[in-house]
C-alpha cells in the first residue's frame with residue numbers, strides 16, 4: 279500500500295477502536311500521523327508499515343481510543359475547587375462541620391474560608407443548613423461554601439457582615455436570602471465581597487484542573503462560562519506553552535465575548551487548542567435549589583415553580599446580539615418551562631439568523647414530552663450530562679413527583695427525535711470521569727448496578743450511542759468535528775490508552791476503567807505514574 283509522503287510518525291501495535299463518521303465502530307492496529315500530530319492514516323493488521331519514519335513507538339497491543347470531549351464543564355471552578363475546602367464527600371451536617379473546623383485550623387493564613395460541594399439531600403437534613411451552624415465551627419472568619427450544583431451558597435455571620443447583608447437586605451430579582459443561604463442571583467452579593475485571586479493563583483488553579491481532566495481521558499472540553507479573567511489565564515498558560523488540553527470556550531456574557539474574542543468568534547488558536555466560539559445564556563437555575571423554571575409547581579413545594587431568569591423578549595434580544603456577531607448560543611435550561619422558552623426564542627430568531635447555527639440547550643433536563651420534537655425539528659443540540667441522572671434521581675422524583683418524569687434526562691427520546699446529543703459532566707458540579715458518564719448513558723445505573731435495572735430505563739441509549747455523544751457529539755456541538763472527536767485522517771491525534779476493550783467490558787469494568795496515557799495533538803500530555 280502507498281504511504282502518504284507527510285506520514286512520518288507511527289504508533290504501532292495498538293488495539294485501536296474508534297467510531298467512523300456514521301458512528302459505526304472500526305478497528306485498527308496502527309496510527310500514522312505527521313510529526314505535528316495530525317492523523318494521516320489508520321492501518322489494519324495486514325497493511326504494510328512505511329520503512330522511513332521520523333519516529334515510531336510500539337504500544338504492545340494496548341487499547342487506543344479517541345479522547346473524550348466533555349461538552350459542558352467549568353475549568354476554573356474545577357481548579358479552584360481542588361484548592362479549596364471540599365465537602366462533596368460528607369454524609370451529614372456534623373461531618374461537614376468537623377471538616378470545616380479542621381480546615382480553618384489547618385489554614386490560619388486564609389482570610390476567607392472558601393469551598394463547596396455540600397448537598398443537604400445527601401446529608402438527609404431535609405432543609406438547608408444555617409448561618410448559625412457555620413458560626414458554631416468557624417468563628418469570626420468569613421466562610422462561603424457553594425452547594426454541589428453551584429446555585430446556592432452557605433455563609434456565616436462574618437461573611438454576611440463583610441458583604442454588608444443585614445436582615446433588612448432585599449434579595450435581587452432571581453435570588454433568595456434565607457438564614458445564611460443565598461441562591462442564584464443573590465450569590466453574587468457574597469462573591470463580590472470575596473477577595474479576588476491573584477493571576478498566579480488563577481494559573482495554578484488552571485494547571486490543576488487540566489491535569490485532573492487529562493488524567494480521566496478528556497482531551498477537549500467546553501468551558502461553559504468563560505470570564506475575561508479566565509480567558510486571560512488560558513492565553514497566559516498557552517503563551518508559556520503549557521496548554522495541553524483543547525478548550526472550546528463559551529463566554530459568560532456578550533460583553534466578554536466581544537472583549538475577549540472581538541466582534542466575532544476567535545480563530546482556533548495554539549494549534550486548535552483554544553477557541554472562543556460562543557456565548558452562554560441562562561434561562562433558569564437548578565432543580566436541587568428549586569431554581570429550575572417549571573410549567574407546574576414543585577411537587578414538594580406547591581407554592582413554588584422556580585424562576586425563569588429572562589423574559590421572552592430579553593432572551594430573544596441576547597440571542598440576536600450574539601448571533602449577529604456569529605457567536606454560537608448555548609442556553610442553560612433545566613426546567614420544562616425554561617426549555618420551552620428557550621425553544622420559543624430559538625425558533626423565533628432562527629428565521630433571521632439562518633445557516634448552520636447549532637443552537638445549544640445546556641442540560642435540557644426536564645422537558646415536556648410535547649416539546650421534545652421541537653429539538654429535532656430545529657436541529658437543536660441537547661447538551662446533557664448522563665451522570666446527573668444518577669446523582670439527581672431521588673431529588674428529581676421529589677421535586678417533580680412520579681407523573682412528570684417522562685421527559686426527564688430523556689436521552690433515548692432525544693435520539694428518537696433525531697436530536698444531536700452531546701454528553702458532558704458539568705464538572706465540578708458532578709463527577710467528570712467520562713467512563714462513569716458513559717456507563718450511566720447506557721445503563722441508567724452506576725458501576726455497582728444501582729439502582730437495579732436502571733432509573734427510568736426506557737431512556738437508556740446503546741453503549742455506542744453514549745460513546746458517540748461523549749466524543750463526536752461534543753465535537754459537533756462546538757463546530758469541531760473536522761478536527762477532533764474520533765480518530766480519522768485529517769483529524770488531530772487526540773487519543774487515550776486504556777487497560778481494556780470498552781466495548782467488551784462489563785458495565786462495572788467500564789466504570790472502573792483506568793486511563794494509562796492521554797495524548798493531545800500527537801503528544802503524550804499525561805501518563806499514569
Ligand SMILES: [Zn+2]
Nearest residue numbers: 350351502704
Ligand atoms: Zn454548568
